[in-house]
Amino acid sequence: MSDHVTSPRATSLRDAAGQTTFTKADFQSDQETRWCPGCGDYAILSAVQGVFPELGIAPENVVFVTGIGCAGRFSYYMDTYGMHGIHGRGPALATGLAAARDDLSIWIVSGDGDALSIGGNHLIHALRRNVPVKILLFNNQIYGLTKGQASPTSELGKITKSTPFGSIDGPFNPVSLALGAEASFVARTVDTDKQHLPAMLRAAAAHEGTALIEIYQNCPVFNDGAFDALRDKRQSGINAIRLEHGQPIAFGVEGAERGVVRDPGTGGVRVVDVADVGRENLLVHDAHTEDPSLAFALSRLSSVPTGPTPIGIFRSVQRPVSGRELGAELGANRAAVGTERLDALLHTGDTWTIA
Amino acid sequence: MSDHVTSPRATSLRDAAGQTTFTKADFQSDQETRWCPGCGDYAILSAVQGVFPELGIAPENVVFVTGIGCAGRFSYYMDTYGMHGIHGRGPALATGLAAARDDLSIWIVSGDGDALSIGGNHLIHALRRNVPVKILLFNNQIYGLTKGQASPTSELGKITKSTPFGSIDGPFNPVSLALGAEASFVARTVDTDKQHLPAMLRAAAAHEGTALIEIYQNCPVFNDGAFDALRDKRQSGINAIRLEHGQPIAFGVEGAERGVVRDPGTGGVRVVDVADVGRENLLVHDAHTEDPSLAFALSRLSSVPTGPTPIGIFRSVQRPVSGRELGAELGANRAAVGTERLDALLHTGDTWTIA
Amino acid sequence: MAVDDAPKSSPKSVEERERVIVRFAGDSGDGMQLAGSRFTDATAVLGNDLATLPDFPAEIRAPAGTVGGVSAFQIHFAARDILTPGDTPNVLVAMNPAALKANLPTLERGTTIIVNEDAFTVRGVQKAGYAVNPLEDGTLEPYQVKRVPMTSLVQRAVEGMEGVTSRDAQKAKNLFALGLVSWLYDRPVEVTERWIEGKFASKPHVMEANLAAFRAGWSFGETSELIDVQVRVAPATDVEPGTYRNVNGTQATALGLVAASVRSGLPLLLGAYPITPASELLHELSRHRDLGVRTIQAEDEIAAASIALGAAFGGHLGVTSTSGPGMDLKTETIGLAVMLELPMLIIDVQRAGPSTGLPTKTEQSDLLQALYGRHGESPLPVVAPSSPADAFDTVYEAARIAIIYRTPVIVLSDLYVANSSEPWKLPDASSLAPIEPGFRTQPPSEDAPFAPYARDDRLARPWAIPGTPGLTHRIGGLEKADGTGGISYDGDNHQRMTDLRAAKVAGVDVPDLEVSGDEDASLLILGWGSSCGAIRAGVRRVRQAGGRVAVAHLHHLNPLPANTGEVLRRYDRVLLPEMNSGQLSKVLRAEFLVDVEPYTKVKGQPLFAAEIEREILDRV
């Protein structure tokens, strides 16, 4: 899978309109990839490099900010500007960059430990502020780079190097957490899904505020098969609940035997056989409603993806983007500031002169 | 309000059964309280000191762990064991203490900045783990001790010392955030409500895992009146939506003109006039259902309490308490460990002897 | 205005003084800071040199009337240049018993004490923790006490005024005190009256009450028998010509940052998390949106530092400010900045530690942390302001170093510098040396690919910001290959890069250490940071008394001036006063093997000229 990653830097092309267009190769750095053979990160990297040319953003206007972890290595492989920061601080570094530069397309790549363990606070605050950045959360439910300890998304009872008798803590549901933190865009997808992952990337790129995509990513070395229920062609048909705005929520091998309805009992939603309830009674997905309650309820259908699990866009709404107007205002002010303005500032308040 | 706080240490009494019983005074330290006149913290302190005797826990088996802030001073005023820690780390310090000592009743007192800004990560992880501690979150929607900067619960556009042109970030909804973090017990109440606040404290004390109570607390100096909609006798009737498990959710001056129903449109819930829908169609509150979706939907009825706002227990469910069984197991193991066991450990693996 | 028709040449005797120290003290609610700063402005305009120091209560709001709730403001003004806000006051204004009790211990015999008699009620006296009224029991025998019923006098002054409540009057008594002291030292009334009129323009009755109270105080001085001499302090003569303004360290720091931003063309972005005393800088800069300044209140100090660093990567002047515990939390991010070799300013307004310590007290105890408080070998430049006004030049210099050397720089300010104030000779914006960011823009060529860690003659690396075509590159916290900046686990490369990072910082151009006083004396007093004023004042006293002593002050703590060792070795003894347990002394002893003697104090207060004088006299 890594072959193309080191393919030679191609020069960008001009399309008919004389508009510069870019190729996948324009986004591939010459750095040799250093992930384990078969790592899900390769598939994600390829998908991201494949989508960027469509976005029509020049590589020099793109920045990848990453934390530490296997996922964190991502920034080295994109031939864009990149900062491989410190563990968990990606969203904070990116918040500063976004505040300084609203002309850039800023992407954060983070792991489940990086984003949800040490970096949890920065993540929820970036979501609350609705900072204009895209966050790709590579969730492999394990600590990869440090060689296999439990992460905040590891399932209860998981046996790892740090939990030889099984983890005693239950996992976060990243989608629920993000919704609880006022996220304006939350989606979930799977590393190897060649249609769905790019679709989510496009949607995130189009979103105005913070866009969080949880990407189920297989770690063949320390947590192999964690996502087989969705990655494995045979199983995914049964388990992948594909959310589409405005569509009744139905899924299954033929795409529609099962569906989701509201559960008056719990106030949540549950999976039913369409045959029992009738397609017309299925819940119709609404990703754009102000109220995140429906998206939250859908997120509770699964916490670890071993059975029916929703993928797609849970929520996508517009709300004030942190510093959007401010940025423009400040830019204008700066343009006006010269030594005269500075002198004026220095002289504010009571002054006196001594001859 | 502060008069009693410095009242002389009373000696605990023995009841008929010869059982030691405690008085409010047993929980009052002789440290002079240092909050501003009229601060909501006095009312909360009084309520807490008033409830403890009912719990029948001896002061020496109670620990108050606090962060930094006006709220953080709380630990000095309880005549129990106490640790005034560092900013935002209360839940982490308490997690260590709880892991070491499952025989103690551990309470954390924190402010909206302490718990949700710098301490956000520890808070959500304590909730995820379901550590056996009670967390009292004094939410005054401002930074008090540092004299008036915006907090993560300050409303959008709020003018403070650090946001002279109005805050550009929207607030967290602490209840939503906690539910997104897998909280097993979440409640909300008001500093000056002499019935409701103690009731919430009792419920929290009785809960097995982490119990979070958001307490709306007035800061007369830097954010006066933020909670008048619920504190002011005249307004509270109209605005306080009192959640009671198993009861239809109705409220109003006469206690029932308005109510809450599901909103098929948004997937959430909304406030209606009971007259329009009929009391029998009101939503019946269920705090004990596994699925947090209903509780979450209810939390979205308000984010800043300027209108109808739910108070009471949103969620209270049982799930594995962090280290509960483990604690017992470890205790037993320790009892057995002496120098023999230690010698055995040292000699594990291949050894050889040189004469 | 009222006092105009009053005989300007008052019948009372007038006495000339060279310098005076006045301390306004009262309850937090009594408006002492306002009275003090108004008096300061009038004094500045009059042309005296001056230095001031507010003294806030440690408690957010201690109960009214208690000693814990006392707020004070001290001003030292003179006919010649002033170095500190002064050790102990000549005149204490005590608005209530608690204010008297809190300040009595520091007073010298014979000090004049002006008390608001009306506040010495039984309840007031008790609240302050006095058994009996100190005005009655001879406690004040050693002092010259002036009992003034301020509250009632103000009440009378506002009587019958349109819409003025007695509460307005109550709150105006600080202006009575101000008026009285203004008369006592013959300060110009216009400055104050203009300010009152402007300030309360929207609340006419409050304005009226305040004006009345101020004038009542003035006339009281003029007419009452109680105070028989008026004191004159002539304008300072030894002051450089120029336009002046009174600034405290926080304001000067903010202005210096804005100036560096304007003169470098780099937009200023501050990432900060509130903490006492550094919060004031966040508040100050937040007001300058009109100058394009962006401030972000981060979720914590880690984020605050990271926000500044992220902005720096984007080509802004990234700044983060904090105090005490906040410094601890920025450690890791500062270390990343060292590795990324990006410009960044860290402003540490030091307070008394360790841990939460004494948040409202001053100290200089973060020096070793600034120098060594990061894992691994991670050197960076450190500078410290020597006075409130000097903070402007210091942060400007810090920005210059950070930008042209591509390095984080720590500025060690402290609570004392931040809160105290002094007149500042305004620089001419265009006279400030421009700072050249020198962004890399020209695209690399086949034979010269872009090397993000190639270095110029300053050993600084190129700064190529996102958005620049052809220069896309990746940087991070892993060790870099010399030149290319690629990840390198090579041992020799690590040695080389470690040495390069050290050499770059060691090579920062720093002016030589200047010695003044008696250069040929056998004793050198060396200082750093905010202790400069007290040291120079102490030295001045010794020399005026005929003692011989040399004095020097370090503005750069890392790297040290090239001639530092040579200077130290020139003297038989070197005395180094600092508000810690001897941190700079440690550094100098290790560096130069000179037996530097620390004089240390960690009592939450600045050093006093008298202490320095005593320490010097013990040694000459």
Place this chain on the structure above:
Amino acid sequence: MAVDDAPKSSPKSVEERERVIVRFAGDSGDGMQLAGSRFTDATAVLGNDLATLPDFPAEIRAPAGTVGGVSAFQIHFAARDILTPGDTPNVLVAMNPAALKANLPTLERGTTIIVNEDAFTVRGVQKAGYAVNPLEDGTLEPYQVKRVPMTSLVQRAVEGMEGVTSRDAQKAKNLFALGLVSWLYDRPVEVTERWIEGKFASKPHVMEANLAAFRAGWSFGETSELIDVQVRVAPATDVEPGTYRNVNGTQATALGLVAASVRSGLPLLLGAYPITPASELLHELSRHRDLGVRTIQAEDEIAAASIALGAAFGGHLGVTSTSGPGMDLKTETIGLAVMLELPMLIIDVQRAGPSTGLPTKTEQSDLLQALYGRHGESPLPVVAPSSPADAFDTVYEAARIAIIYRTPVIVLSDLYVANSSEPWKLPDASSLAPIEPGFRTQPPSEDAPFAPYARDDRLARPWAIPGTPGLTHRIGGLEKADGTGGISYDGDNHQRMTDLRAAKVAGVDVPDLEVSGDEDASLLILGWGSSCGAIRAGVRRVRQAGGRVAVAHLHHLNPLPANTGEVLRRYDRVLLPEMNSGQLSKVLRAEFLVDVEPYTKVKGQPLFAAEIEREILDRV
């Protein structure tokens, strides 16, 4: 077993050696660590003294067959006591071309290289980055190369075996190499065979394949012409009698902590967040639940430290462990522990910095951070292990100090100590000096109320844990009133408490610094931490060659032994080798004004005996 029926006295010539260094190198997947550790056990049981060092690839999983993916294990064993894992090997086992390429630069002429010929395919050679096969082009001319087709020989050995796949055979080739080298040095086969049988009991076919491979390797040595001499290294004679076990620094640290827990009666609670290389300690301790050890993987290092401190407040032995960036994040909590004066252990397994640096390389560059890396004056004791086995005594001593003085203690281990191993003479549990926590339990009386900050003659405060009736009290990070522990903003009290905290740490009882070698030499070599072995080895070589030099080693970095200054002054020159840029040298120069000369290296490797020898010879 197979080799029993083979003639035990082999026909080949036998050669005696005093010491040998063998290095097993191959791809991460080749099981070199296993081969190395099995060889180590056999060697230990034989009674040689030894020291080992694994060398893991920096990349989590570099592509198979690349140089980046090479994993190696070096063992140094001898007939006399050993001080280091050795500089360069006498025999290199290279399982593939990459392993050869990675290690060639370090080899001396004439070194024996045993290669797995089968791995030198065209693809394999290319993957390693060789243009042509190094076995063909004379690259190896300076060495004695033994080409062994290990893979095919193993295939043949397992032919026709029940259920053994060719993949099993593939994976067993490390045991062939082990067998061959075991024969070469005549190691006892039983130890290894017993281990194989135990390890793979559940997978009979894997067990069979491994046994077969091991025996095939042995017989190949015995029979093939290729290797004509068998080398014997006699059991070490100068070893103290006693029962021994081979431990690496991580294991010794874990055991020391458990021992301190048992002998103090304080349950052990570790709060940690994974980080290389400290994670291993978390893994190790997590296995000891049966001994009542509790480990918590925290959400970050701040929480990890806070968890340890919270447990300490509850009366447990609170420990937190980390490396590099993790230390930065623990700063604030450690400062709180200083203020709370509670026992707490911070284990810093140092790695190469700054920032993320080189996570898999060793360094000693956190010393100044450990000493000074907190805001305010916040002193604490610091100790460092001098070898893997010494880590046991060091953490035990650290726990003793922490508990009886009520203070956080930092243990400065490093990656080299943590991963390398040596034989350890097992102590007798009951011979370990008990540690008395001495919890305060007696309730206070009217005339003697409980004073949480009253001090004993060690200046330690009482430790009263929650649950103790009558002793309820509150502590926190604000400055404390001397004795009562109440909040105090008093300046004199702050000075007193600052001095008390310093005096307590300065007063920790530390054994004198011992000098060995030629005590009357003019040159002293002073070391600290993991460089002990290399220093002593270097000194030994110099002295064996007739040079005169004294040597001493610091186990306590704070406080320093009382006689340190006196010792330093005794010598004309003091050389201090350390894996940083001269951090301890700075401390000693400042403290004693002695011109300590640092010899520094930051190349991610431990110091080598040869370097020390050279540096000494340059000076005598």
